Amino acid sequence: MDDSTLSDLLHRFGFSDKEVDTYLTLLAHGEAKASTIAEAAGVSKRYVYSVSEVLEDRGFVDVNDHVVPTMIRARDPEEVIARLTADVESMKPGLEERFAKTEPAVEQFEVIKARVTVEKRIKALIAEAETELTISVPQPILTELRSELTAAVDRGVLVLLIVSGTDDAPEDAQSIASVTRVWRELMPTMVAVDRQLGLVAPAEMLVRANSGKQAIVFAQEQLGPVIVGSFFGNYWPVADEVAVADPDELPVTYTDFRRAVFQATLWLWSDSDLWVTVSGRSTETNEHTTVSGRVVDVVQGIVAPVNNTFPVENSLTIETEDEALVTVGGRGAFVEDIEAESVTLALSAPN
Incomplete structure (x- = not known):
């Protein structure tokens, strides 16, 4: 040296x-x-x-x-x-x-020009889903995504799927999604994962070679709810429901409110007495609260027939032990009495 x-x-x-x-x-x-x-x-x-x-x-x-x-x-x-x-x-x-351990920052936007790369990104996004996946894809590429969708359902993700460009229910529809809808017209490919990650691509990009179109992959918490809102507001209502998965075995505690509403809806429709314990925030006092009682009503737009008044409205109505009615909403709730953090559903009254 x-x-x-x-x-x-x-x-x-x-x-x-x-x-x-x-x-x-x-x-x-x-x-x-x-x-x-x-x-x-x-x-x-x-x-x-x-x-x-x-x-x-x-x-x-x-x-x-x-x-x-x-x-x-x-x-x-x-x-x-x-x-x-x-x-x-x-x-x-x-x-x-x-040392504050942090993960490397993910790019907020990525533009993709190749169809094969778009398919790889969709698979990767599905694999990352932990609580909720809203996805619309053209029928020709559904086969490529079947194993990833099945794995997401198996790990408890609420999978809401639209298959566009077809009138036919996909094979094993109940195993690849919680709710499956079809629409004969092609629609944009849209993927939103846990309302934070996602992808948007023109319909032609995944069904035509060399379409010249581009897809956008995003990792932005503010954009995720916008894509989900568009999915429920513009496309979910016009597609036809062809399959609904069986309800979960109860009791189960959910931290994703939309999934809790979906499960509550399925059990109420089966004429079961459904009981719930909700932990969350009082929208009136802003203090933490816990409420238990019987579920007497559900407002939702996930499974037909829907009864909400705007696309992302989902709520539960609970009758408490003293016969008071309490309404529960999800993240950002302000109309309902409680903004839920966790929801435990059961087929018998809590002790």
Whole structure:
């Protein structure tokens, strides 16, 4: 290693230029008087004494001032490196404790021109879904997505699927989605995952080769609800329902309100007595509250026949033990009495 590289490394440990020169000179001598080091390094004798004290504190040299003249000896480099290594290792727990672990930022928008890449992105997005997936795809590519959709349903994701460009129900419709609808006309490909990630592509891009169209992949929490709103407002109502999955075995606790409403709807339609415990925020007092009772009504637009007054309206009405009626909404609720954080559905009254 040349002197320049060694000097640069020593600078990283807080050495000044003169300290580097003094230390390297001392290393070359092994042990020497202050006057010898001063002459060789081109600094004053007083400076050598001063620097030697600093280097001794750092564990680089030993100063023997019990003899005349004072002798300064460089410590064995192996000993110096061992001490530096120990110092660095001792910092590790403190650094890790203070380090805020963050995931690399995902690009908010990505433009895709190739059809095969769009299909790969759709598969990846489906695989990331944890609570809710709203998706519309043209019938020709549904086969490519079947295994990913089935896996999403199996892990408890609410999958709302529109297959466009066909009148026919897809094979195994109940296993690939919670609710499946079809529409004979082609519609834009739309994917929204947990209302945060998604993709939008023109209809032609996935059914025609070299369409010249482009898709957009987004990772933006503010945009997700807009895509979901468009899905429910413009396309879900005009498509025909062809399959609905069986309800979950209860009791189950849901943190995704739309899925809780969907399950409540299926169980109420089966003429079951359905009981619920809701944990959430009172929209009147803004305080945390818990309410239990029997579900007496559902407002929803997920499964036919719908009864909501605007596309994303979903709510439960609960009759409590004292016969009071309490309305429950999802994230951002303000019309209802409670904004739900978790909903536990059961077929018997809570203890």
